[in-house]
Amino acid sequence: MAFRLRKNEEYLSVNWLEFLEKTTREEEIAEVRNVLRKKLTIGSQSRIAIANVGSLINHIRAKKILKVQHEPELPDDPSHSGIFGYGIDDDLIEFMIAEVFQEIYPAKLA
Numbered sequence: 001m002a003f004r005l006r007k008n009e010e011y012l013s014v015n016w017l018e019f020l021e022k023t024t025r026e027e028e029i030a031e032v033r034n035v036l037r038k039k040l041t042i043g044s045q046s047r048i049a050i051a052n053v054g055s056l057i058n059h060i061r062a063k064k065i066l067k068v069q070h071e072p073e074l075p076d077d078p079s080h081s082g083i084f085g086y087g088i089d090d091d092l093i094e095f096m097i098a099e100v101f102q103e104i105y106p107a108k109l110a
Helices: 025-039 055-062 088-099
Strands: 012-015 047-050 067-069 082-086 101-108
Touching: 025 047, 055 067, 055 088
Parallel strands: none
Antiparallel strands: 012 082, 047 101, 067 082
16 A cells, blocks of 8 residues: 555655765665654554665566656755656556655654
8 A cells, every 4th residue: 555646645755865966775764764753643553664766667567667756855855866757557656656665764763
């Protein structure tokens, strides 16, 4: 369900970590947590999943071409981006996106 579009969404909202210009993964995750806290209510079971954009696109290219586009929400979310291209067999696209994610972090620290 994490990779399913909600009603009236044009794209899957994600954060493109390279746009944060941090030096470590820990700094990137801390920044994403700060952004999410400002925008959402984060539950104790919420997670941040990490994937390589190139791997994601290559993984699903056989079925459909997805486009990942930087969509900053300034000033609070400079890394905000979107995965575009849903519409045909969205269940398969969601499953294939989930297969590519490599790392998972808690979205909320205890």
